Amino acid sequence: MAPWPETGxxxxxxxxxxxxxxxxxxxxxxxxxxxxxxxxxxxLAAAFGAxxxxxxxxxxNAWGMVQYVHADRTFALEYLSPPWEPLHVxxxxxxxxxxxxxxxxxxxxxxxxxxxxxxxxxxxQISKLQGVEVFVPEGExxxxxxxxxxxxxxxxxxxxxxVDLADPFAVARAELTNLALEHDAKIDFDLSTVHNDAGQExxxxxxVTGHDTFMRVVYLPSAPTVVRVAMVSVFDxxxxxxxxxxxxxxxxxxxxxxxxxxxx
Amino acid sequence: xxxxxxxxxxGLLASVVAGPPILPELPRRGMRTPKTEASPxxxxxxxxxxxxxxxxAPVSNAASDEPPDTQPATGSQKPAPEASPRPKPQRAExxxxxxxxxxxxxxVRPPLQRVDTPRTGAMQGGLGPLVAATSADFTAWADDDQxxxxxxxxxxxxxxxxxxxxxxxxxxxxxxxxxxxxVVIRRARPQPDPVPRFRRGPNAPERSATVVVGYRNFTIxxxxxxxxxxxxxxxxxxxxxxxxxxxxxxxxxVEGGEAARGGDRADFMVLQKLGVGLQYPHWVTPFIEGQGxxxxxxxxxxxxNELALTWSVGVDVGAQWAVTQWLSxxxxxxxxxxxxxxxxxxxxxxxxxxKVGVGF
Numbered sequence: 001m002a003p004w005p006e007t008g009x010x011x012x013x014x015x016x017x018x019x020x021x022x023x024x025x026x027x028x029x030x031x032x033x034x035x036x037x038x039x040x041x042x043x044l045a046a047a048f049g050a051x052x053x054x055x056x057x058x059x060x061n062a063w064g065m066v067q068y069v070h071a072d073r074t075f076a077l078e079y080l081s082p083p084w085e086p087l088h089v090x091x092x093x094x095x096x097x098x099x100x101x102x103x104x105x106x107x108x109x110x111x112x113x114x115x116x117x118x119x120x121x122x123x124x125q126i127s128k129l130q131g132v133e134v135f136v137p138e139g140e141x142x143x144x145x146x147x148x149x150x151x152x153x154x155x156x157x158x159x160x161x162x163v164d165l166a167d168p169f170a171v172a173r174a175e176l177t178n179l180a181l182e183h184d185a186k187i188d189f190d191l192s193t194v195h196n197d198a199g200q201e202x203x204x205x206x207x208v209t210g211h212d213t214f215m216r217v218v219y220l221p222s223a224p225t226v227v228r229v230a231m232v233s234v235f236d237x238x239x240x241x242x243x244x245x246x247x248x249x250x251x252x253x254x255x256x257x258x259x260x261x262x263x264x
Numbered sequence: 265x266x267x268x269x270x271x272x273x274x275g276l277l278a279s280v281v282a283g284p285p286i287l288p289e290l291p292r293r294g295m296r297t298p299k300t301e302a303s304p305x306x307x308x309x310x311x312x313x314x315x316x317x318x319x320x321a322p323v324s325n326a327a328s329d330e331p332p333d334t335q336p337a338t339g340s341q342k343p344a345p346e347a348s349p350r351p352k353p354q355r356a357e358x359x360x361x362x363x364x365x366x367x368x369x370x371x372v373r374p375p376l377q378r379v380d381t382p383r384t385g386a387m388q389g390g391l392g393p394l395v396a397a398t399s400a401d402f403t404a405w406a407d408d409d410q411x412x413x414x415x416x417x418x419x420x421x422x423x424x425x426x427x428x429x430x431x432x433x434x435x436x437x438x439x440x441x442x443x444x445x446x447v448v449i450r451r452a453r454p455q456p457d458p459v460p461r462f463r464r465g466p467n468a469p470e471r472s473a474t475v476v477v478g479y480r481n482f483t484i485x486x487x488x489x490x491x492x493x494x495x496x497x498x499x500x501x502x503x504x505x506x507x508x509x510x511x512x513x514x515x516x517x518v519e520g521g522e523a524a525r526g527g528d529r530a531d532f533m534v535l536q537k538l539g540v541g542l543q544y545p546h547w548v549t550p551f552i553e554g555q556g557x558x559x560x561x562x563x564x565x566x567x568x569n570e571l572a573l574t575w576s577v578g579v580d581v582g583a584q585w586a587v588t589q590w591l592s593x594x595x596x597x598x599x600x601x602x603x604x605x606x607x608x609x610x611x612x613x614x615x616x617x618x619k620v621g622v623g624f
Contacts, residue, residue: 047556047577054603054610062611063487080487082607083568102562102571103607113566235567240525242566244488 068093074119075220075227077249084115087137092118096135111135113233117249119225122160126175126217127183129230130209168219171226172203175217184210189238194218198250206237216242222251472509472549472584473592473623476500480515482600482617486523487565492531493521498621500539509551511539515559533574535559541580549584549592561604576602584623594621 055062066084069076070093079095087094097113099106114135118124159178164170172191179185185207194204202220209215209232216237218229229249231237478498486492496517504510518524519531537557543549558575582596600617603610 043556047554051577051601051612054605054612057485057604057611057613060489062485062609063489063606064609065489080565083566083570097566097568100568100570102569112568233567239567240523241488244490 070117073252074222075117075249075251077117077229077245079115079245084113087135092116094135112235113231115232116228116230118228119222120160120165120171120219120228121225122163122165123158124160124228125158125178126228126230127179129232130179130183130185130211130213130215135232165225166221166223168201168203168221168226171228172205172217172219175228176205176207179207179209179215185215188214194246196220196247196249200251204246216246218246218249220249220251227251466589468546469549469586469589469592470506471545472502472505472543472551473586473594474502474505476502476584476594476621476623478594478619478621480517480617480619482602482615483521484602484613484615486519486531487563487606488523490523491521492519492523494518494533495520496533496535498619500621505543506545507542509539509541509543509553511537511541511553511555513537513539513555513557515557530564530569531562533559533561535574535576537576539580547586549586551580551582551584551596553580553596554578555580555598563604563606570607572607573605574602575605576600578617580617580619582619590624592623594623595619 057063064081065078066081067076067078070089075093077093083097083100084095085098087096093116095113095115096111099110099112114129116129116135159174160171163174169191176187176191180187188206188208191203191205194202196202200220202218204216204218206214206216212234214233214235214237216231220227220229227249229246231242231246476498478500480496480498481493482496483491483493494517496515498513498515500514501512502509503512513536515533515535515537517533523531535557536559537555539553539555541551541553543551543553554577556575556577558573561572561574563570563572578598578600580596580598582594582598584592584594586592596619598617598619600615601612602615603612
């Protein structure tokens, strides 16, 4: 039955029908006064609660950027944590990124990315950095060859034994040759010069190792020896994020700028 | 010859003895007409002389019509036809000082100017001589009055004349009184009256657009401190769209700018918002609307995906231009406050957002 009296006049009925529709639309969503006040309060609280509940995004450190300066002040860099997390800081800094899918840990004892910064020494072997399994804590390291009788492999010669360790290009060429010849690494891009944010000129290359991982290495001049920044990942490392991170590595930090071995 | 000379001398002597002939004074307006000996009729009608004759205003050029010696003797002339029906003077001062009466309204000639002369009878000011009305003038004025009173009559051409071409010889029209030899004939074919065409414009819209497909842009900083422009596409549904504005917005966007260089546009977000505001629906509908909503955001840094929660509040101020009844353009500028809740940090921004759209 219509909510209005039937007049028999079609026009009047239509007008009344329209009026009823308007009234229905104009009827407040929350009819009760108390409930309406509560709803308004919730909306206002949510609106004002959204203000000032976080860190100002214009702050450079808002997302968790960490400024790290090594203890001997031979290098410094900025890294974002998370996703980067440190494994150890001596003799050099070693970082990794744990695998996650949309913020959830998938429980794999491995890393998607690894980073190692250290001053090179004559006995260093860059081949030991191959594979992302290197960049896991000691207790979580997974050795797929454990328990198998494998013939001992000839220990390769030290690639940096007769190299000028203060020359970035000499060190880079020696280690690239070692990776390519001794460990079947495929060169992704050859030796090339790079410049960091401080204007320092370094040498870089990228290879695909026998572990089906990407390895990108940057050599920056330092004293007394070159600082090597090696990154290993299952993904391509020639990306804007990696470039920006590598450009932020600075060597030979002045003493007065920051405290030693600190993370700011 | 000698006799003529004698007669001339006698005349000269007589003129010297008698002096120059004395001419009668010229009658002046408002003055009593002097008696003259040579007008016996004037003596027979002294009553007429005694009355002031405002209409018989003496003028100097009256001599052109009649001899000057006969002009003063108004009583001897044929009486003016309007002497008795004329209205009385509007102002009558002393007997010798009168004003001209009001003339009939339909008179063709310009009315005589009123001249107030002093008692001495001398003409004052720079006014020219006045014209004395004669009986012929009165007759002409009466004819003019009749013509003026008669309704305007046009020479009515036959119906066929209206269809006659301009080159044809027009028929002879009968003369109508009051226009002399002037004949008015319609020669031009009357043009049909243009049919008035009025197209009523559509009424101004009483409501804003129901659905708006829009684009919003704002810029924040990403996790690595780079400028990250967000290109947001939105679909808005507005059930209440008269003066009170209720808006449901679904927004989805991808990143751009410096953070997405190299074609890596991996970050995106989806938001569901609610907007409440006020507006004035018209061809251009200005509005102000507060918005708030929540959504999810995918952030990719170092090839690792992270799912973040985001919410935002803001205010949009803009307008909708109703191009047609079912199409409108939407533009707004506003303040937006996005908050991003990532794995370990909560970051917020205050930004200016620009928005354009098309409404239906």
